[in-house]
Amino acid sequence: MTSSTDDTAPGTRRRGRRGGGQDTREALLRAAREVFPVEGYDRATVRTIARRAGVDPAMVNHWFGGKENLFTASVAIPVNPASIVHEFVTGDPDRIGERMVRRFVTVWDEAEGGSFTALLRSITATEEASRMLREFLTTSLFGRLTRELEVDQPQMRAALCGTQMAGLGLMRYVLHLEPLASADRERVVAAIAPTLQRYLTGDIDGVA
Amino acid sequence: MTSSTDDTAPGTRRRGRRGGGQDTREALLRAAREVFPVEGYDRATVRTIARRAGVDPAMVNHWFGGKENLFTASVAIPVNPASIVHEFVTGDPDRIGERMVRRFVTVWDEAEGGSFTALLRSITATEEASRMLREFLTTSLFGRLTRELEVDQPQMRAALCGTQMAGLGLMRYVLHLEPLASADRERVVAAIAPTLQRYLTGDIDGVA
Numbered sequence: 001m002t003s004s005t006d007d008t009a010p011g012t013r014r015r016g017r018r019g020g021g022q023d024t025r026e027a028l029l030r031a032a033r034e035v036f037p038v039e040g041y042d043r044a045t046v047r048t049i050a051r052r053a054g055v056d057p058a059m060v061n062h063w064f065g066g067k068e069n070l071f072t073a074s075v076a077i078p079v080n081p082a083s084i085v086h087e088f089v090t091g092d093p094d095r096i097g098e099r100m101v102r103r104f105v106t107v108w109d110e111a112e113g114g115s116f117t118a119l120l121r122s123i124t125a126t127e128e129a130s131r132m133l134r135e136f137l138t139t140s141l142f143g144r145l146t147r148e149l150e151v152d153q154p155q156m157r158a159a160l161c162g163t164q165m166a167g168l169g170l171m172r173y174v175l176h177l178e179p180l181a182s183a184d185r186e187r188v189v190a191a192i193a194p195t196l197q198r199y200l201t202g203d204i205d206g207v208a
Numbered sequence: 209m210t211s212s213t214d215d216t217a218p219g220t221r222r223r224g225r226r227g228g229g230q231d232t233r234e235a236l237l238r239a240a241r242e243v244f245p246v247e248g249y250d251r252a253t254v255r256t257i258a259r260r261a262g263v264d265p266a267m268v269n270h271w272f273g274g275k276e277n278l279f280t281a282s283v284a285i286p287v288n289p290a291s292i293v294h295e296f297v298t299g300d301p302d303r304i305g306e307r308m309v310r311r312f313v314t315v316w317d318e319a320e321g322g323s324f325t326a327l328l329r330s331i332t333a334t335e336e337a338s339r340m341l342r343e344f345l346t347t348s349l350f351g352r353l354t355r356e357l358e359v360d361q362p363q364m365r366a367a368l369c370g371t372q373m374a375g376l377g378l379m380r381y382v383l384h385l386e387p388l389a390s391a392d393r394e395r396v397v398a399a400i401a402p403t404l405q406r407y408l409t410g411d412i413d414g415v416a
Contacts, residue, residue, distance in 0.1 A: 117332055120328060120332045120378075121329075121332040121333070123382065123383065124325055124328045124329040124332060124382060125329070130382060130383055130384070133383060134383045134384065134385055137383075137385065138385070138386075155386065155387050156387050156388065156391070156399070159379055159385045159386070159387065159388035160388065160399055160400070162375070162379050162383075162385060162388075163372065163375035163376045163378070163379045163380075163388070163400070164371065164372060164375055164403070165375065166374075166375040166378045166379060167370070167371035167372055167373065167374040167375020167376065167378065168371045168375070170328075170371070170374045170375065170378065171367055171370050171371045171374060172371075174331065174332060174338060175331065175338055175341060175342045175345075175370075176338070176342060177342055177345065177346070177367045177370060178346075178363065178367070179363050179364050179367065180364065180367035180368065180370075180371070183364070187413075189414070190412070190413055190414030191364070191368055191407070191412040191413070191414070192368070192371070193414065194406070194414070195372070195403045195406075198402070198403075199399070204398070204399040205395075205398055205399070206397070206398030206399070206401065206402070
C-alpha cells in the first residue's frame with residue numbers, strides 16, 4: 001500500500017526532515033500559512049517556517065526563490081512582486097497606470113477571482129492577518145515600486161493605488177457588480193488606468 | 209426581577225406580537241439579518257421580516273422608515289440611501305466627487321471603521337451575502353444616483369465609483385495602510401475626489 005513516490009518507512013516521515021519532493025513544497029505552504037499570520041510578514045523568517053515544515057531552509061529557495069514568493073503562494077496572490085514591479089516601471093512612464101491595471105485584471109481574471117475572495121476573507125478575519133498583508137504590501141510591493149519611480153509622497157501614492165486596485169478586485173471578483181464584472185479587460189483598463197497614473201505621477205493634492 | 213420597561217409577563221413575549229418599544233427594533237434587526245441573506249435584498253419583504261420578528265409590519269416604517277433603512281441598519285451601513293443621493297446631486301455638479309468622498313470618509317471615520325470590516329467580512333463569507341449587498345447597491349444607491357445624474361453608461365459609472373469607495377474603505381479601515389489610514393480627511397478628499405468626478409461625469413473610455 002506504500003506509494004511508490006514515498007520511500008520513507010511509514011511513521012518516520014513526520015519526525016525526520018522531508019526530502020525535496022512535492023510534499024516538501026506543500027509542507028512549506030502549510031507552515032507559511034501558520035507562521036505568517038502569527039509573526040507578521042516582516043518578522044517571520046525562512047528559518048522558522050522551514051523548521052516548522054521539518055525541511056531544510058534551503059528548500060524555501062529551491063521551491064519558491066525566497067520568502068516573498070513563499071508568502072504570495074501561501075495567500076494565493078498569483079504574482080511575483082519583484083518581477084511585477086520591474087514590469088511596471090519598464091517602458092513609457094506615462095503608461096504605468098495602464099500596465100498596472102492590465103496586469104491586475106489579467107492575473108485575477110485568469111485565477112477566476114475565487115482566490116481574491118479567499119484573500120479578502122483572510123484579511124478581514126483577524127487583525128493579525130490584516131497586519132501580515134499590510135506589511136507585505138508596504139515592504140515588497142509598494143516600497144519597491146515607489147523607490148523605482150522617484151516621486152514625491154511615495155507611500156501616499158502607493159496607498160492610493162492600493163485603494164483603486166483592491167476596490168476593483170472587490171467589485172469585479174467578490175461582489176460581481178455588473179456591468180463591471182463582465183466588462184472586457186481593455187474597457188476596464190481604459191476606465192481605471194488614468195486613476196492609477198494620476199496617483200503615481202500626477203497631482204494628488206487637489207491644487208492643480 | 210422584571211424590568212420596568214418590559215411589562216409583558218415572562219414567557220409570553222415570544223409568542224405574542226411585540227409592542228412598539230426598543231425590543232421591537234432589536235427584533236426587527238435580528239430578523240432582517242436572518243432574512244436578507246437568504247432572500248436577497250430585492251426579494252425580501254417588510255412583511256416577511258416583520259412576521260419573523262413577531263411584530264406588526266407597520267413597525268418597520270415606525271422604526272426604520274422602510275425596507276432600505278432597515279437593511280442599512282442591519283448590516284451597519286451608517287447612511288440613508290435616499291438622503292445621501294439627494295445630498296450628492298444637490299449643488300455644483302462639478303463637485304459631486306468631492307461631496308461623495310467627503311461624506312464617505314466622514315461617515316466611516318465616525319463609525320471608527322470597525323463596522324466596515326464587519327461589512328466586508330459578511331459579504332466575503334457567502335455568495336448569498338455578496339448578492340444581497342450587490343442588489344442593495346444596484347437598486348438603492350447606484351441606480352438612484354445615476355438616474356438623477358442623467359449620464360451615459362450609468363451602471364458602469366456607478367460601479368467604477370463603487371470600486372474607488374470600497375477600496376478606500378478597505379485600505380483606510382481594514383488594512384490601516386499608512387499614511388492613508390491617518391491622513392486628514394481633506395487630504396483624502398483632495399486625492400480621491402477627481403477620480404470619482406471622472407467616473408461620474410468624465411471620460412471613462414480612454415479616448416480623450
